[in-house]
Amino acid sequence: DSGVTQTPKHLITATGQRVTLRCSPRSGDLSVYWYQQSLDQGLQFLIQYYNGEERAKGNILERFSAQQFPDLHSELNLSSLELGDSALYFCASSAGQIENSPLHFGNGTRLTVT
Amino acid sequence: SQQGEEDPQALSIQEGENATMNCSYKTSINNLQWYRQNSGRGLVHLILIRSNEREKHSGRLRVTLDTSKKSSSLLITASRAADTASYFCAKVFRGSNYKLTFGKGTLLTVNP
Numbered sequence: 001d002s003g004v005t006q007t008p009k010h011l012i013t014a015t016g017q018r019v020t021l022r023c024s025p026r027s028g029d030l031s032v033y034w035y036q037q038s039l040d041q042g043l044q045f046l047i048q049y050y051n052g053e054e055r056a057k058g059n060i061l062e063r064f065s066a067q068q069f070p071d072l073h074s075e076l077n078l079s080s081l082e083l084g085d086s087a088l089y090f091c092a093s094s095a096g097q098i099e100n101s102p103l104h105f106g107n108g109t110r111l112t113v114t
Numbered sequence: 115s116q117q118g119e120e121d122p123q124a125l126s127i128q129e130g131e132n133a134t135m136n137c138s139y140k141t142s143i144n145n146l147q148w149y150r151q152n153s154g155r156g157l158v159h160l161i162l163i164r165s166n167e168r169e170k171h172s173g174r175l176r177v178t179l180d181t182s183k184k185s186s187s188l189l190i191t192a193s194r195a196a197d198t199a200s201y202f203c204a205k206v207f208r209g210s211n212y213k214l215t216f217g218k219g220t221l222l223t224v225n226p
Contacts, residue, residue, distance in 0.1 A: 042216060098144075098145075098214055
């Protein structure tokens with residue numbers, strides 16, 4: 001058990017809808033990362049937060065947004081969903097800077113857009 | 115693209131054999147990390163090797179890094195059926211210290 005909790009585990013929704021994915025990092029970890037994993041694109045970095053502030057952005061679509069709250073949990077909001085957004089969404093946390101601290105991943109949320 | 119490649123894409127071996135997976139990249143790194151992913155599950159960190167290190171060990175795992183060739187390898191010795199998983203190489207590139215960039219991974223199957 002990595003200590004990172006993601007909810008829900010599965011999500012099935014229709015095109016055009018909006019969903020929120022939630023992540024609780026490991027106790028004490030200040031950094032939260034979001035990744036998208038699909039068969040064709042592999043693991044794509046979306047966004048990182050550190051202690052409530054956005055630290056880095058990757059290939060995150062404008063329809064997607066995220067935030068990290070004062071209690072350090074994070075939410076990833078996906079709107080105007082398209083079929084191509086179907087993927088596994090992972091949250092990971094780390095204790096320190098990425099040069100020295102590995103990422104600890106949750107078990108992901110599997111999103112299916114129909 | 116900075117990502118580079120991992121090879122092979124898939125590897126099938128018998129229990130007890132050694133498995134070697136390779137990772138290449140194109141631009142300078144701060145560190146390189148290996149992760150394992152069991153089907154449909156979250157990734158698990160295996161080893162982190164810094165750019166000034168050449169080799170690291172953890173149990174049956176051995177990681178080497180050759181910065182002159184911009185490549186790394188992961189060796190699993192005396193493999194077990196439980197080692198069946200996808201293995202990913204992830205890089206922190208110089209100048210992008212907040213991002214860990216993953217490769218496409220190697221699917222390892224260890225047959226009992």
